[in-house]
Amino acid sequence: MERVAVVGVGMTKQDEHWNKSIRDLSVEAGGVALKDARLEGKDIQALFVGNMSAGRFVGQEHMAALAADQAGLLPIPATRCEAACASGSLAFRKAYLSILSGEYDIVMVGGTEKMTDIKGAGAISALMGAGDQEWESATGLTFTGLYAIMARAYMNKYGLTREELALVPVKNHKHGLNNPYAQFRYEVTVENVINSPLIADPLRLLDCSPLTDGSAAVILASEEAAKRFENPIWVLGSGQASDTLALHNRQSITEIASSQIAARIAYEKSGLKPDDIDVAEVHDCFSIEEILAYEDLGFAERGKGKDLLLNKDTYVGGRIPVNTDGGLKLGHPVGATGIKQIIEIARQLRGNSFNQVKDARIGLTHNIGGTGATALVHIFGKE
Amino acid sequence: MERVAVVGVGMTKQDEHWNKSIRDLSVEAGGVALKDARLEGKDIQALFVGNMSAGRFVGQEHMAALAADQAGLLPIPATRCEAACASGSLAFRKAYLSILSGEYDIVMVGGTEKMTDIKGAGAISALMGAGDQEWESATGLTFTGLYAIMARAYMNKYGLTREELALVPVKNHKHGLNNPYAQFRYEVTVENVINSPLIADPLRLLDCSPLTDGSAAVILASEEAAKRFENPIWVLGSGQASDTLALHNRQSITEIASSQIAARIAYEKSGLKPDDIDVAEVHDCFSIEEILAYEDLGFAERGKGKDLLLNKDTYVGGRIPVNTDGGLKLGHPVGATGIKQIIEIARQLRGNSFNQVKDARIGLTHNIGGTGATALVHIFGKE
Numbered sequence: 179m180e181r182v183a184v185v186g187v188g189m190t191k192q193d194e195h196w197n198k199s200i201r202d203l204s205v206e207a208g209g210v211a212l213k214d215a216r217l218e219g220k221d222i223q224a225l226f227v228g229n230m231s232a233g234r235f236v237g238q239e240h241m242a243a244l245a246a247d248q249a250g251l252l253p254i255p256a257t258r259c260e261a262a263c264a265s266g267s268l269a270f271r272k273a274y275l276s277i278l279s280g281e282y283d284i285v286m287v288g289g290t291e292k293m294t295d296i297k298g299a300g301a302i303s304a305l306m307g308a309g310d311q312e313w314e315s316a317t318g319l320t321f322t323g324l325y326a327i328m329a330r331a332y333m334n335k336y337g338l339t340r341e342e343l344a345l346v347p348v349k350n351h352k353h354g355l356n357n358p359y360a361q362f363r364y365e366v367t368v369e370n371v372i373n374s375p376l377i378a379d380p381l382r383l384l385d386c387s388p389l390t391d392g393s394a395a396v397i398l399a400s401e402e403a404a405k406r407f408e409n410p411i412w413v414l415g416s417g418q419a420s421d422t423l424a425l426h427n428r429q430s431i432t433e434i435a436s437s438q439i440a441a442r443i444a445y446e447k448s449g450l451k452p453d454d455i456d457v458a459e460v461h462d463c464f465s466i467e468e469i470l471a472y473e474d475l476g477f478a479e480r481g482k483g484k485d486l487l488l489n490k491d492t493y494v495g496g497r498i499p500v501n502t503d504g505g506l507k508l509g510h511p512v513g514a515t516g517i518k519q520i521i522e523i524a525r526q527l528r529g530n531s532f533n534q535v536k537d538a539r540i541g542l543t544h545n546i547g548g549t550g551a552t553a554l555v556h557i558f559g560k561e
Numbered sequence: 562m563e564r565v566a567v568v569g570v571g572m573t574k575q576d577e578h579w580n581k582s583i584r585d586l587s588v589e590a591g592g593v594a595l596k597d598a599r600l601e602g603k604d605i606q607a608l609f610v611g612n613m614s615a616g617r618f619v620g621q622e623h624m625a626a627l628a629a630d631q632a633g634l635l636p637i638p639a640t641r642c643e644a645a646c647a648s649g650s651l652a653f654r655k656a657y658l659s660i661l662s663g664e665y666d667i668v669m670v671g672g673t674e675k676m677t678d679i680k681g682a683g684a685i686s687a688l689m690g691a692g693d694q695e696w697e698s699a700t701g702l703t704f705t706g707l708y709a710i711m712a713r714a715y716m717n718k719y720g721l722t723r724e725e726l727a728l729v730p731v732k733n734h735k736h737g738l739n740n741p742y743a744q745f746r747y748e749v750t751v752e753n754v755i756n757s758p759l760i761a762d763p764l765r766l767l768d769c770s771p772l773t774d775g776s777a778a779v780i781l782a783s784e785e786a787a788k789r790f791e792n793p794i795w796v797l798g799s800g801q802a803s804d805t806l807a808l809h810n811r812q813s814i815t816e817i818a819s820s821q822i823a824a825r826i827a828y829e830k831s832g833l834k835p836d837d838i839d840v841a842e843v844h845d846c847f848s849i850e851e852i853l854a855y856e857d858l859g860f861a862e863r864g865k866g867k868d869l870l871l872n873k874d875t876y877v878g879g880r881i882p883v884n885t886d887g888g889l890k891l892g893h894p895v896g897a898t899g900i901k902q903i904i905e906i907a908r909q910l911r912g913n914s915f916n917q918v919k920d921a922r923i924g925l926t927h928n929i930g931g932t933g934a935t936a937l938v939h940i941f942g943k944e
Contacts, residue, residue: 199695201695225803230622231616231622233614233616233617233687233690234616234617236694237686237689237690237694237698238690238694238698239613239614239643239645239690239691240643240644240645240690240691240692240806240930240931240934240935241643242643242644242803242935243644243803243804243806243930243931243934243935244693244806244934246803247803247804247805247806247807247810247934251803252803252804252805253802253803253804253818253819253822254802254803255801255802255803256644256803256935257642257644257651257655257801258642258643258644259640259641259642259643259655260622260623260624260625260641260642260643261623261625261626261639261640261641262622262623268640272640272642272655272658272659275655275658275659275662275664276655276658276662278662278663278664279658279659279661279662279663280661281658281661303620304616306620307616307620307621307622307623308622308623309623310627311619311620311621312582312584315620315621418638418640419636419637419638420608420625420626420629420630420634420635420636420637420638420639421626421630421635421636422630422635423623423626423627423630424630427630435636436636439636547623547626548623548626551623551626551627551630552623552625552626552639
């Protein structure tokens with residue numbers, strides 16, 4: 179089986195970029211990735227772009243052709259992929275398969291989103307495009323509301339306390355302190371979290387990922403093409419799965435079945451198991467989801483996810499550090515998120531993360547769309 | 562090189578479907594395709610969906626997971642691809658590459674759009690998401706306006722008359738007469754076209770494709786898996802290319818460079834040339850674009866496209882029949898269009914089209930996004 183490597187990475191700061199458009203951000207991230215790989219635009223054979231909703235956020239569909247156009251990559255094929263907040267990882271997987279198909283040797287995958295050009299209700303409404311329009315959006319549910327339902331069910335079933343749930347943002351804010359690309363850089367305490375404004379009971383402001391502008395890009399190379407690059411980071415496994423859009427149709431709302439299936443496929447393809455993972459980026463759009471991810475990915479037994487926080491296992495220095503860049507909590511430009519997760523894992527395996535995990539050799543990314551109607555898991559390794 | 566075949570096709574009527582939602586239409590098309598292939602849902606390993614703008618048309622992103630969900634295909638991977646009006650062909654090409662990668666043996670590709678749940682200005686505004694938001698949409702340009710600029714430039718440069726331009730819808734309405742899936746089924750004359758309401762000079766109402774609700778689906782199989790199917794239609798070549806979103810940045814506005822490049826790639830991959838094509842479906846969103854397509858695809862010399870109409874070469878019975886189902890003129894559910902084109906070519910090569918081309922063995926589809934920022938060309942053949 180042919181192998182594929184990540185050979186270049188680049189991203190913008192995650193921020194409210196009032197002076198930059200989505201095209202500016204996209205070009206900036208792609209340019210940094212090219213420079214990192216020591217490539218020029220003419221070396222790129224195809225572009226894949228993850229974007230959730232530029233149509234609603236900024237009135238622009240057709241984002242992949244626009245990005246190729248603005249970046250001077252024409253006339254290469256440009257493909258936008260969308261699966262809500264998993265759009266970045268989805269684009270990554272399609273780019274990966276396009277190399278495995280033999281069609282291309284070197285491709286760029288970007289993720290991009292500009293979420294702050296519309297405000298408040300407009301952005302919340304656009305994001306609800308990830309949920310079931312007939313059964314969820316139309317009834318007035320928000321994503322914080324959906325995850326609040328999941329959080330409450332989990333707390334009731336497994337005895338998770340409100341204070342324990344707060345340990346997720348406490349850890350991620352601590353990790354983000356050293357990350358110059360993070361949207362916020364300050365520590366928070368359990369008291370800060372549980373006293374922050376209530377958004378949808380039991381979730382509070384500091385449990386929620388922010389609205390973020392940002393882009394991220396990586397360059398992929400075939401096994402043959404990767405020989406000319408230093409420090410290739412290999413894709414060892416890739417899994418994708420789907421579930422119902424509407425939360426009420428799930429067999430369980432205290433776990434994400436699609437995450438479990440995508441993880442099982444990625445583990446099988448790589449021949450690895452949860453214990454082999456040295457560092458992971460998981461989808462912490464709301465605090466509860468990081469705990470579910472621990473369990474869905476096999477890092478903890480069902481109902482025991484909180485132990486990883488109580489024992490500081492998922493802190494840098496712990497057994498299995500998670501979200502070493504601060505995670506989605508410190509920036510969630512939805513279409514870009516999957517790519518920025520992959521970039522942090524690449525940094526870790528290259529040995530140049532802002533919160534370096536000692537001797538990290540195997541890393542995992544976990545990215546979901548909506549409440550998990552789409553899930554993608556990727557496993558990476560160094561030589 | 563591994564080969565890939567189309568082994569099942571299905572579509573809804575192209576219409577204003579007031580009593581069906583986008584999920585109903587998607588499931589209907591997929592169900593017909595499964596039945597046509599004599600498969601069950603459990604045989605499908607992955608779903609690809611082309612959709613341009615359900616986010617704006619019906620408030621729903623995440624369309625691929627939704628379609629998998631509604632069709633009972635869970636938990637298979639579901640991927641939405643978008644490149645404006647070329648979304649269907651884009652999804653088809655990604656599905657094709659996914660089989661070539663060795664990841665899947667049997668996949669479904671759908672295209673879907675529900676355009677009539679918002680009306681008038683809302684739909685026009687959503688469609689302009691295919692153009693350049695900063696330079697085109699924001700200035701008040703519409704797609705009819707953009708194609709009117711191209712039409713006027715072409716008419717001035719090559720001496721095409723208003724009456725000659727009308728021969729495109731005259732032909733396509735005649736072809737559509739026998740197509741039960743067409744949105745409109747009546748013939749029009751040159752006089753009808755040139756006396757229909759002016760939309761953007763020189764384009765009139767009968768030069769414009771309509772707003773359409775509709776879905777279409779095909780099933781693809783690897784060479785090995787295709788052995789169990791009767792009448793597989795083989796993908797002989799696939800090409801994709803990009804150009805600037807904004808029309809004013811093009812080197813020429815009287816031709817579509819991306820169409821030419823995508824066609825060149827598809828011809829090269831298939832080892833075929835324009836003269837080998839027995840029947841074609843081309844992107845006639847507005848009358849002028851069918852004439853540009855004749856030339857960009859190599860069916861006619863530059864400036865001579867009209868001759869194919871004057872000589873009735875592109876009528877059924879002519880040298881190279883084009884848009885034998887009536888084309889986009891008789892239904893353009895944007896995300897579904899690329900797939901419905903492929904379905905008509907599959908019908909022609911199976912020998913069961915409503916306007917059967919005698920002894921058709923090689924067919925071509927040509928699908929573009931916006932004014933050609935994306936173009937895809939596919940060439941198909943029977944055994």
